Amino acid sequence: MKKISILSISIIFLLILIFVLVRPKQDIISVNLVSETTEITYTDSESIQIFDDAIRTVKKVRGSVDVGGPPTYRMTVTYANSEVVEYSLYMNFKTKNGFLIKKSNSEKMLDLKDHNSEELADLLSKENRE
Template identity: 65%
Template sequence: MRKIGIISLMILLVFIYILVRPNPEIVSVSLISETAETAYTDNDSIRIFKDAIRTVKKVRGAVDVGPPTYRMNVTYADTEVVKFSLYLDFETKSGFLIKDSNSEKMLKLKDRSSRELTDLLSKVSTN
């Protein structure tokens, strides 16, 4: 019985650590399209990208899609760079990500994140 209690405690501690561990901070996001490259470093833009990445939902099965709307490079405070393909439909304000390191898995953006991203990127393209 004592072993079960110790194992349960260890599992609980690991679970708590996973829930409260700090997420790495994003310091910049660069988007590359066929015609331009734009870097985002301001707090509001970083928040939009961070929320979008944090709240994606995995889509079951493998994907086979065409070229992305943007290539996205996310740079974290520890200098790690994570590369994504970003697919956005500006009319329906929907989209998804595909992480380069796992290119067969589609990550669907939440509706709110898709709207915020399309709104942000529409501002840039009209300026």
């Protein structure tokens, strides 16, 4: 009886693992950023890759968050399957640190990894200089 239980649990775990690894990747087709003074839309593959990497590697911060000020940008991500996801992007350009808050779950902070945050800050700084 124990062997059957262990085998059943192993098979379920294996199926879940296969689903997670084989799940099709959603492709971003555009990212639109809106601040108080500008609106920028990114559709080029290099910029999209920076946003994609940043979104895929966020670290969920435990607990709820209450951010006092407005975000640096309101970010709208459009996927190839027509799904649209909205975020608030908070970026400190001096320290190159940033985080996201998903509109559908505004109490959870999604911390950008250092490398991704730096790439994103560099991309956005370049856009602001032009």
